[in-house]
Amino acid sequence: MTRSRTDLLADLAVTAAWIAGGWSTYSAHTTITTLTAMAARRRARPHVPPDSDTDPTIVVVVPMLHEADRGLACIAHWCKLLDQHPQLRLCVVTTEREHIEAPTAPHTWNTLGADPVLARLTAEGRAELRHYPEFNRTYGEQLGWALDHLARTEVDYFYIANADSRLQPVACSEIIEYATDEVDCAQQSAVFFGNLAELSWLATGEAFFQTRWTFEVELFRLLAGSRRIRWIPAPIADAWYQHAVGHGLLISRRYYQRLGGLPRPRYGLEDAALGVAIRTSGGHIEAFSTLECGDAPATARELQRQRSTWVRGPLCGPEYLTDRRGTRFAAQGLFDGMKWALGLPLRWIVLAALPPRHRLLAAGGLLLGLYGPLLRVLASLQTLEIASESHPNRDTILRGLTAYPFAATSYWLGGLRGLARLLHDITTRTPPIQQRTREST
DSSP: OOOOHHHHHHHHHHHHHHHHHHHHHHHHHHHHHHHHHHHHHHHHHHOOOTTTTTOEEEEEEOOSOTTTTHHHHHHHHHHHHHHOOTTEEEEEEEEEHHHHHHHHHHHHHHHHHOOOOHHHHHOOOOOOOOOOOSSSSSHHHHHHHHHHHHHTOOOEEEOOOOOOOOOOOHHHHHHHHHHHHOOOOOOOOEETTTGGOOOHHHHHHHHHHHHHHHHIIIIHHHHHEEEEETTHHHHHHOOOOOOOSSSEEEEEEEHHHHHTOOOSSSSOHHHHHHHHHEEEHOOOOEESSEEEEEOOOOOOOHHHHHHHHHHHHHHTTTGSSSSSEEEEEEEEHHHHHHHHHHHHHHHHHHHSSHHHHHHHHHHHHHHHHHHHHHHHHHHTTTTSSSOGGOOOOHHHHHOOOOOOOOHHHHHHHHHHHHHHHHHHHHHTTTOOOOOOOOOOO
16 A cells, blocks of 8 residues: 555654654763763873973963852862962953943952952962953953953963853863863863752753753764764764854964954854854864863843853854855854754644654654753763762752753743844844843842
């Protein structure tokens, strides 16, 4: 009996759902096994004691905006790490935007300027506090200004961190090893478990969702594009889209200068533009085997601000083009951004159009893609190089798993809002002011 075209299309939709779900789970699995192997090789390297005459100098750059309430904790964290790693220096960058947006609020510059810990590091020549003297429309303006200043010094490498970045000493050791090996640039990805104890039920699901995305997408891109996944042919690996991230990025001063500094896109984001610039120039971004631990958005407002800003990175891929070589990378970014903003309703439309039996089978494939990567990550926390105190306990995991499906909807809503805002800004020719994710306390 000949099957109808409707049945064939339904079978195709079910097959596509399971292939996509299997690929998502495989991507997270391959990321974890590759990171574990990289960490094992790194631990097998002989220990080399610090040598002030030959070791590279690495400046940790921490841009801050409205961080008066947690800036001191950030300084204390990095002070401990700097005391253990003499190759590291610290540069904290505040901005005049704070004074303009909140004239009467406590300002990060004043708070840090009175900190005795930072004063000690500054007196030892191991830290500096710099102030961007204008209203920075974007994070990239403030960061690029600081990097351009440091690029005129004898510094060898920059490492960019957030105020909430939490690194283990072993992560600092890997930073130094990459710099010693003269790697052009590398990216340290993050899990978002830093403030799980403070999060609501729904926000916990969001933290799990973003952590899963780190392994399934971000890290897999880095590993594929840097030829760490051996079965991927070199021409395909070299054409793989990679995006830099505004925290956890290690880049050499010479490579930064060769790229022409940090891109300053009008509508997009500097980190996504930097990734396209690196790939267009024939370079790639290495991945760290160690992971930093950051905070997840604590409120729905914070979450929507974050997602509607982040989606601009891939959506504005065409803006980052400088020559035809970058077209394939910009196109991949644009596709990812459109999938983010429109993918969920399209999936629901397809499910609704399927016959009941096919609908159930396709839903199974979608659930595999949703839960498979996360369960693989949670099962591997003990083998990954993440601070053990950041591991979620059993009750937190249960909360996260039950709230997790709602995070997918929130993720889509943030992307859709970001797409709408981007289209408004382009049609009105209004340069956007990048919103800070975290609400001041």
